[in-house]
Amino acid sequence: MDRSWMYKKRNTLEYVNGVLDFVQIAEEYASKIGENYIVCPCCDCRNLKKFRGIDEIKSHLIRRGFKEGYDQWIWHGENVPFSIDDVELDVEKDQSKEDNVRNDEDNERLDELMRDMQGDLNELPQEFETFFENSGKPLFSGCSKFTKLSSMLKLYNLKEKNMWSDKSFTELLKLLKDMLPDDNELPCSTYECGASRYERKGYNDACEKKKGAPAKVLWYLPVIPRFKRLFANSNDANNLQWHAIGRKEDGKLRHLVDSPQWKNINMKFPEFGSENRNLRLELCTDGMNPHGNMSSRHSTWPVLLTVYNLPPWLCMKRKYIMLSLLISGPKQPGNDIDVYLTPLIEDLKILWNEGVAVFDAHSQTNFTLRAMLFCIINDFPAYGNLSGYT
Structure with missing residues (x-):
């Protein structure tokens, strides 16, 4: 669709009619998803x-104009622009159909992710802006088929599907970066971050090149x-206060909020209990064999978090159960599991002691979010590892 009118003179009839069409589409989309607010794409508000x-919004667009590069209205109901046939592989037709279905699902999930992130997002403007820009930035000058984001998603899908190692994937990225034009946006390594906080087995300062299996x-x-993302979505932010303002109170036990433990915590920590948006979390973990082979000793331990502020029909939905840690190794962690839980515990201590500043998209206000570990759910062997309940 030709939207060159968006960046022409704003005093023309073509531009004004285009703005009227845009606000109509935006209003219809907001009504469709049950949203009371509409994102403004002017060059100052920048979505x-x-x-x-x-x-x-109409006034902003006529007086200030559209944000540069926003010719695909992904914040107002249009899908993120990906091409299904971006990667050509020599595979059978049925596999190609399966890949196309997966690509469609990826598009929907990415589109949902970006919609969930809409809001003021005062706390994460730079990350938000970077994510948005990468979704529309060409891979290199003149490239109309790939964006920086779409190319990385395609490559990562191939990596996971074919079980490539990080080393081989990094070598592929380096090769592709050399083959593409000099101004390409493709990263040259798998990770763009600092050193790991954990030592490798067999690693020491005297021999930095010594390698060994972790x-x-x-x-x-x-x-x-x-958690910030949850509150950045207006509907989720509203649901997170269900335990205080949305439930039926008739003395019956329907949810953990009806339990004596919930009430005792509110009485013991009145400052925590007075803020309805403070989170009560449940932790669950257990070991599993991801290969489905009982003769294998490999053990993987996922550590899941559930938010009990949500109503009972949502808190156990897959969308709201957070995978926080994944511990993988040749055997179960046993009593050393506390070592692996350290990064999660550090974040939970921050959330309990100081709290973090969060934007609530439902009330359009900032507040200090705190959280606590309300309970853990495990079988008895895992209780023994986590809490010493032997």
């Missing part, structure tokens, strides 16, 4: 501010940014 009525592998998915 980072929302307004209730379309008149103010004693165990730990993936930590930080929880604080994910």
